[in-house]
Amino acid sequence: MHLEPLMELDPNRSIPEPLPDLPLPARSAVDDRPVKPGDLPLTDAAALDAPPMVEVGAFNLHYGNKQALHDINLTVRKNTVMALIGPSGCGKSTLLRSINRMNDLIDGIQISGSVTVGGQDIYAPGVDVITLRKRMGMVFQKSNPFPKSIFENVAYGLRVQGEKDKAVLEEAVERSLMAAGLWDEVKDRLKDSGLGLSGGQQQRLCIARALAVKPEVLLMDEPCSALDPLATSRIEELIFELKRDFTIVIVTHNMQQAARVSDYTSFFWLGRLIEVGLTEKLFTNPRERMTEDYISGRFG
Numbered sequence: 001m002h003l004e005p006l007m008e009l010d011p012n013r014s015i016p017e018p019l020p021d022l023p024l025p026a027r028s029a030v031d032d033r034p035v036k037p038g039d040l041p042l043t044d045a046a047a048l049d050a051p052p053m054v055e056v057g058a059f060n061l062h063y064g065n066k067q068a069l070h071d072i073n074l075t076v077r078k079n080t081v082m083a084l085i086g087p088s089g090c091g092k093s094t095l096l097r098s099i100n101r102m103n104d105l106i107d108g109i110q111i112s113g114s115v116t117v118g119g120q121d122i123y124a125p126g127v128d129v130i131t132l133r134k135r136m137g138m139v140f141q142k143s144n145p146f147p148k149s150i151f152e153n154v155a156y157g158l159r160v161q162g163e164k165d166k167a168v169l170e171e172a173v174e175r176s177l178m179a180a181g182l183w184d185e186v187k188d189r190l191k192d193s194g195l196g197l198s199g200g201q202q203q204r205l206c207i208a209r210a211l212a213v214k215p216e217v218l219l220m221d222e223p224c225s226a227l228d229p230l231a232t233s234r235i236e237e238l239i240f241e242l243k244r245d246f247t248i249v250i251v252t253h254n255m256q257q258a259a260r261v262s263d264y265t266s267f268f269w270l271g272r273l274i275e276v277g278l279t280e281k282l283f284t285n286p287r288e289r290m291t292e293d294y295i296s297g298r299f300g
């Protein structure tokens with residue numbers, strides 16, 4: 001499967017509506033509106049021709065004798081946002097964890113195929129996993145600040161790398177908190193515990209922590225699913241800003257979110273990549289019937 005080339009978008013496109021006579025599956029409150037044209041992002045045309053940053057090729061993954069990913073082929077272009085959508089258990093988190101080799105820690109795992117990041121085959125023999133992970137920031141569903149000060153939460157990755165210079169650390173903390181949209185709210189209390197922040201602030205703190213080591217790729221696994229709508233929209237705006245400097249892969253089961261924040265969307269079902277394309281195209285004129293059924297709420 002390959003990415004669609006730059007295409008003309010039809011302003012009068014029709015949005016598939018759920019069938020009125022079918023019961024819709026239960027979804028969260030933010031999730032049960034159909035995607036509207038206003039939700040769709042304005043993708044910068046230049047981004048569509050950007051070079052590949054992450055390339056997944058003929059990738060299979062087994063947990064023991066259960067296959068969780070089947071022959072995945074996916075390209076994420078530099079400075080774009082790729083959303084991974086699909087029903088629970090379809091392999092989104094597994095794929096995300098395969099991009100920074102976090103699955104390595106799981107017993108009985110077997111993989112085949114390739115994942116390259118910035119052209120480097122990350123599963124090649126001799127790859128240093130610690131060095132590799134420095135190139136990838138990861139943000140999880142549940143924010144997980146360390147029981148340390150706000151400053152030390154953000155400085156953590158640099159300290160682990162051996163950075164001791166106070167000025168370097170201060171610069172990195174300020175830069176990262178600014179990039180995460182949190183600086184103004186915390187600049188006067190950097191010594192306070194990160195655990196004292198609100199849920200949305202904690203998640204932005206975790207994003208700042210991930211950004212501090214200047215990763216090339218930001219991997220986000222349902223980063224807003226524990227947040228209220230206001231905190232969610234802060235993070236969504238942030239994602240839009242962050243793609244200027246980073247390449248982002250975000251798992252979400254909120255289709256409005258995928259539509260709002262991503263340039264490309266890929267739809268997974270039972271461990272298979274059913275369709276990938278420009279977000280605008282996938283949500284308005286999907287190629288596959290199964291994608292259409294999913295985005296219009298016929299199963300989920």
Ligand SMILES: Nc1ncnc2c1ncn2[C@@H]1O[C@H](COP(=O)(O)OP(=O)(O)O)[C@@H](O)[C@H]1O
Nearest residue numbers: 063068086087088089090091092093094095106
């Ligand atoms: N550590 C694991 N060990 C065994 N099976 C797992 C593990 N993690 C996930 N799975 C299975 O792999 C499949 C895909 O899971 P996951 O990637 O978490 O899906 P998603 O993120 O789309 O909800 C599911 O069937 C899940 O039960």
Ligand SMILES: [Mg+2]
Nearest residue numbers: 092093094251
């Ligand atoms: Mg998951």
